[in-house]
Amino acid sequence: MKVGKPKSKRVPVRLRHKIEKSSAAKQRKAKKDAKKNTEWRSKMKKDPGIPNLFPYKDKIIQEIEESRRVKAEELAQRRELAKEQRLSAEATMDTEGDGDGDLAEEDELLEEESENDDSMQVDDSNPMAALLASAKARAAKFEQKKSHDEESMDEDEEDDFERFDLEDDEGAVNVRKDSSRKQFDKVYKQVVDAADVVLYVLDARDPQGTRSKEVEQAVMAADRGAKRMIFILNKIDLVPPPVLKSWLVHLRRSFPTLPLRASKPAPNAKTFDHKELTIKGTSDTLFRALKAFSEARQLKRSVKVGIIGYPNVGKSSVINALTQKLGGRTGTCPTGAEAGVTTSLREVKLDSKLKLLDSPGIVFPNNPEGGKTSKVEEKARLILLNAVPPKEIDDPVPAVNLLLKRLSATPELFQKMVDVYDLPPLHFVNGDNTTDFLVQVARKRGRLGKGGVPNLHSAAQAVITDWRDGRIQGWTDPPAYKPTLTKSNKTAPATKGGLVGDQKEIVKEWAAEFKLEGLWGDEATETDAMEL
Structure with missing residues (x-):
C-alpha cells in the first residue's frame, strides 16, 4: 500500500491556455477548409422525425398524410385546368379564320367573357384575346362545376346522423x-x-x-x-x-x-x-x-x-x-x-x-323519451352513457343530478350509492339534494379547496368516474311490451317511418x-x- 501525499491532478495555467489555443486554431482551419469545399451543404438541420415513444405519433402521421393527399388533389386539379386551357388554345389557333361558324363560336366565348368581366375589352382581330377569353370561360365553368359537386356532397353528408334538434330554455x-x-x-x-x-x-x-x-x-x-x-x-x-x-x-x-x-x-x-x-x-x-x-x-x-x-x-x-x-x-x-x-x-x-x-x-x-330535451339534459345523458371524454366535460353537476333522479326511483339502488361513500342522510333544499350530496362526497374524498371549501366540480367528476367503472350500481328496466298488429312481407327492408x-x-x-x-x-x- 502506497503511503504519502497523493499527487494533484491540477493542470498548470500554461497548459490550459495551450489546449485552448490549439482548439481555436483547429476550428479556424476547419472553417477555411469548409469554404474551399465546393460541395453544397444545407444549413438546415435534418429533421429527426417523430419519436416512436410519442403518444400521438399515429395521429400526427395521419394528419401529414391527409395534408399530402389534399395537396396532391389540388395539384391534379391545377394540371387538369392547365391542360384544358392548352387544348382550348390549340383549338382556337387551329380554327382561326376557318369560316363564319367558327367566328360565331369565338364571338360567343367573347360574349361570355364580357359578362364575367365587364371591364375587359376584347378585340376580335386579336387571337390572344380570344385565347384568354376561352381559357377564362373554361376556368369559370370548371370552378362552377367543382362548387356544385361540393355542395351536392355536403347535402348528402348532412343527414340525420350529423344534425338533430335540441330545445333549450329560449326555444x-x-x-x-x-x-x-x-x-x-x-x-x-x-x-x-x-x-x-x-x-x-x-x-x-x-x-x-x-x-x-x-x-x-x-x-x-x-x-x-x-x-x-x-x-x-x-x-x-x-x-x-x-x-x-x-x-x-x-x-x-x-x-x-x-x-x-x-x-x-x-x-x-x-x-x-x-x-x-x-x-x-x-x-x-x-x-x-x-x-x-x-x-x-x-x-x-x-x-x-x-x-x-x-x-x-x-x-x-x-x-x-x-x-x-x-x-x-x-x-x-x-x-x-x-x-x-x-x-x-x-x-x-x-x-x-x-x-x-x-x-x-x-x-x-337518439331521444329515448320521445320528446325534445334541453342541451344541458342531453349532455348529462351522454355523460352518464360514458360517451363524453372526461376532458370535454365542462360541468358534471347536471349529470350527477340526473343520476340521483334515476336512482331515486329505486330506493334500494339509491341507498347502495349512499353506502358506497358512507354518507349520512341527505338534506333536500328546494326539492334538490344534489348539492348536499356533492358536499358530503367532497368531504369524504378530500376534494376541498382553499379554506376547506368543498370543490363540487371535483366531487362530481369523482362520482362520474365511479359510475363509469361500475362502483355505483344502476340500471334501467325495459319498456312495457306493446304488441303490434301490422303484418307485411317479412323480407321487406326498413323505411324512414320504421x-x-x-x-x-x-x-x-x-x-x-x-x-x-x-x-x-x-x-x-x-x-x-x-x-x-
Whole structure:
C-alpha cells in the first residue's frame, strides 16, 4: 500500500491556455477548409422525425398524410385546368379564320367573357384575346362545376346522423356537430357499406339509451336488405340476472341478441354472477355464430363483420375477446375506460373467413323519451352513457343530478350509492339534494379547496368516474311490451317511418342463419330466450 501525499491532478495555467489555443486554431482551419469545399451543404438541420415513444405519433402521421393527399388533389386539379386551357388554345389557333361558324363560336366565348368581366375589352382581330377569353370561360365553368359537386356532397353528408334538434330554455334550436363528428360519420358509413354483418354493441345498464332506431333502419335498408345485424349486450356483469333476462327478451323482439362479457370489470366494481355467462363462454357463442354465417354464405372472400356503437360501450373489447379466444396476442385493439380511444377504422383478421372492422364510437341521434330535451339534459345523458371524454366535460353537476333522479326511483339502488361513500342522510333544499350530496362526497374524498371549501366540480367528476367503472350500481328496466298488429312481407327492408314487416319472422330467419335456435323469446317462452 502506497503511503504519502497523493499527487494533484491540477493542470498548470500554461497548459490550459495551450489546449485552448490549439482548439481555436483547429476550428479556424476547419472553417477555411469548409469554404474551399465546393460541395453544397444545407444549413438546415435534418429533421429527426417523430419519436416512436410519442403518444400521438399515429395521429400526427395521419394528419401529414391527409395534408399530402389534399395537396396532391389540388395539384391534379391545377394540371387538369392547365391542360384544358392548352387544348382550348390549340383549338382556337387551329380554327382561326376557318369560316363564319367558327367566328360565331369565338364571338360567343367573347360574349361570355364580357359578362364575367365587364371591364375587359376584347378585340376580335386579336387571337390572344380570344385565347384568354376561352381559357377564362373554361376556368369559370370548371370552378362552377367543382362548387356544385361540393355542395351536392355536403347535402348528402348532412343527414340525420350529423344534425338533430335540441330545445333549450329560449326555444327550439338546431345544433350541428363538429368536424370530428363529421369525420367519424364517414368512417361509420364505411363500416356499414363494407360489412356483411353488423354487430351493434349496447350497454347492458342502459340498452335503450345506447340504441338508435335510425341506425337500425339505415343498416336494414343498406344493400337492399342483404345485411344482417346482431345486438351485442355488453357489460352484463353490471346488471342482475332478472334485469338481463328481461332486456334479452325485449331486444330479441327486434333483432337477434347475444349477451357478452368482453373484459374484466374495473377494480372495486359491483358485479353480478351470471354463472355460465363468462368471458370465454359468451365469446365462444359469438364466434360460433359468425362462423356458421360465413359457412352458410359460402363466399370466396372473407365475411366482414362491422362493429358499431356508442363511445365506450366496449367495441374494441369485443374484438379483443374474439382474438384472445383464438390464441391471438392481447391488446389487438387499444381499449380504455374513457371514451374516444379508437379514433380511426381498424381491420382485424380473425381467420381466413372472418374479418372484423372496429370503428370509432359515434353519438347517434337518439331521444329515448320521445320528446325534445334541453342541451344541458342531453349532455348529462351522454355523460352518464360514458360517451363524453372526461376532458370535454365542462360541468358534471347536471349529470350527477340526473343520476340521483334515476336512482331515486329505486330506493334500494339509491341507498347502495349512499353506502358506497358512507354518507349520512341527505338534506333536500328546494326539492334538490344534489348539492348536499356533492358536499358530503367532497368531504369524504378530500376534494376541498382553499379554506376547506368543498370543490363540487371535483366531487362530481369523482362520482362520474365511479359510475363509469361500475362502483355505483344502476340500471334501467325495459319498456312495457306493446304488441303490434301490422303484418307485411317479412323480407321487406326498413323505411324512414320504421321497420317494415313482421319483425318476429325476421328474427327467426336470421337466428337460423347464425344457428341460434331458440333465440326468439316472449312472455310465454322467457325460459327459452336465455338459452344460447
